[in-house]
Amino acid sequence: MTKPESEWTWKELPVGNVVLEPGNASEYRTGDWKTFKPVLDRELCIHCGLCYIFCPDMAYNLSAEGYFIADLFYCKGCGICAKECPTGAITMVVEEEEK
Amino acid sequence: MEVSIAAAEAVKQANVDVVSAYPITPQTHIVEHLSDLVANGELDADFFCVESEHSALSVCVGSEATGARSFTCTSSQGLALMSEITYIASGLRLPIVMIISNRTLSSPLSIWNDHSDVMSIRDCGWIQFFTENGQEVYDHVFIAYRLGEDRDVLLPVIINMDGFTLSHVIEPIEMLEQEKVDQFLPPYQPLHRLHPDRPVTMGAFALPSIFAETKKAQEFAMLSSMSKIVETWKAFGDLTGRYYKPVETYRAEEAETLLVTMGSFGETASVAVDMMREEGRAVGLLKIRLWRPFPFDEFRRAALQAKQLVIIDRAVSVGGPGGPVASEVKAAIYGYDHRPEVYDFVAGISGRDVTPSDFIKMVDKAEIEIEEGKRDGYEIYGVRE
Numbered sequence: 001m002t003k004p005e006s007e008w009t010w011k012e013l014p015v016g017n018v019v020l021e022p023g024n025a026s027e028y029r030t031g032d033w034k035t036f037k038p039v040l041d042r043e044l045c046i047h048c049g050l051c052y053i054f055c056p057d058m059a060y061n062l063s064a065e066g067y068f069i070a071d072l073f074y075c076k077g078c079g080i081c082a083k084e085c086p087t088g089a090i091t092m093v094v095e096e097e098e099k
Numbered sequence: 100m101e102v103s104i105a106a107a108e109a110v111k112q113a114n115v116d117v118v119s120a121y122p123i124t125p126q127t128h129i130v131e132h133l134s135d136l137v138a139n140g141e142l143d144a145d146f147f148c149v150e151s152e153h154s155a156l157s158v159c160v161g162s163e164a165t166g167a168r169s170f171t172c173t174s175s176q177g178l179a180l181m182s183e184i185t186y187i188a189s190g191l192r193l194p195i196v197m198i199i200s201n202r203t204l205s206s207p208l209s210i211w212n213d214h215s216d217v218m219s220i221r222d223c224g225w226i227q228f229f230t231e232n233g234q235e236v237y238d239h240v241f242i243a244y245r246l247g248e249d250r251d252v253l254l255p256v257i258i259n260m261d262g263f264t265l266s267h268v269i270e271p272i273e274m275l276e277q278e279k280v281d282q283f284l285p286p287y288q289p290l291h292r293l294h295p296d297r298p299v300t301m302g303a304f305a306l307p308s309i310f311a312e313t314k315k316a317q318e319f320a321m322l323s324s325m326s327k328i329v330e331t332w333k334a335f336g337d338l339t340g341r342y343y344k345p346v347e348t349y350r351a352e353e354a355e356t357l358l359v360t361m362g363s364f365g366e367t368a369s370v371a372v373d374m375m376r377e378e379g380r381a382v383g384l385l386k387i388r389l390w391r392p393f394p395f396d397e398f399r400r401a402a403l404q405a406k407q408l409v410i411i412d413r414a415v416s417v418g419g420p421g422g423p424v425a426s427e428v429k430a431a432i433y434g435y436d437h438r439p440e441v442y443d444f445v446a447g448i449s450g451r452d453v454t455p456s457d458f459i460k461m462v463d464k465a466e467i468e469i470e471e472g473k474r475d476g477y478e479i480y481g482v483r484e
Contacts, residue, residue, distance in 0.1 A: 016291060
């Protein structure tokens with residue numbers, strides 16, 4: 001979408017409310033649903049990628065330095081990555097109000 | 100020709116691509132005949148044998164979304180089962196056409212005719228016609244497709260025909276030559292459709308921040324379809340000589356009392372009106388052909404000058420303000436200084452016969468009681484005490 005949903009007027013909606021732009025769900029921020037955010041301890045990380053594999057929202061991306069980092073724009077804070085991390089490198093911490 | 104067969108022949112002539120329906124009394128003959136037409140090669144369409152009415156309309160939603168002209172038909176419990184999908188078809192603005200062979204909703208179980216089935220989906224967002232005879236059913240199949248598929252409309256359309264009273268009656272039907280149908284009904288050109296070359300999403304989630312806007316847009320489309328409905332009827336009339344109006348009047352001029360009916364009751368009521376006019380009584384008849392969008396202006400033009408309106412409803416709104424037609428009529432005339440009194444009868448539910456003399460009795464009762472000062476009269480007619 002070219003602008004947030006909350007700014008659309010009824011006259012601008014496509015007939016039948018079809019979404020004409022494929023893949024535009026990527027513009028939708030689900031990151032503001034979370035209470036806890038994952039924080040990675042790079043000392044403990046073994047680069048196994050289990051966080052990347054288990055993340056139900058595909059929020060993890062491989063960084064240039066070789067670490068899997070959660071994109072907080074999408075991360076809903078479910079904590080599955082922290083649960084699955086074999087070395088305990090990921091901890092869930094309360095996210096401060098700063099979005 | 101049996102009216103159900105005529106309806107199926109019209110669907111064939113409308114050259115639909117998909118028929119998806121589940122048989123239910125009294126709609127069965129329509130589906131059976133369409134099944135024959137597809138099987139013997141007279142109609143080049145996909146016929147989907149589905150396991151329920153919920154699936155029947157779901158298939159139509161899918162096929163219509165790909166740009167295929169689609170048809171379904173049902174009755175009573177079948178309509179109740181597909182009711183969820185009726186709202187989806189209209190929200191997605193898919194111009195499916197459905198014939199409802201109107202039948203009572205259970206319980207008690209009944210196969211006979213009234214309007215309780217369609218009233219259960221009154222607000223589902225489809226354009227809704229009520230027909231009075233077989234010719235109107237046949238004609239409205241073409242009218243419905245042309246209207247619904249119009250780029251300025253894009254709404255699904257329901258054609259209501261009374262179960263048995265119309266569906267199983269043999270009537271002379273004036274059929275259209277195929278060239279005339281093709282001239283009136285161009286091939287469907289969908290505005291948006293599911294196609295891999297240009298992917299779109301239909302039926303996406305809407306948050307509270309945008310939902311109200313979607314409903315406003317949908318209601319605007321429904322309200323603005325009125326001029327297209329009139330225009331489509333005019334074009335059909337110019338082609339065939341058969342002109343239709345949202346509210347038909349019969350001997351309504353100078354009438355003090357107006358009967359108001361919807362569906363096949365119109366024909367019987369017109370006989371009653373003739374009998375009363377012969378006695379010198381100022382009684383006329385209004386027949387509501389268009390139920391959604393409700394023709395408020397046309398109705399007021401036809402009704403406001405009368406002293407009283409005797410509404411014949413064919414469904415009970417249990418615990419409500421009377422039958423659904425009376426409810427709409429009262430809303431239409433509310434706030435007008437010179438407005439008629441309304442007396443509402445629920446009559447002929449579950450197919451009980453209502454004869455011309457019954458209509459006369461209802462008019463008598465309403466006229467007397469209104470004269471005596473009764474307001475908002477309402478009763479289920481003919482109930483044994």
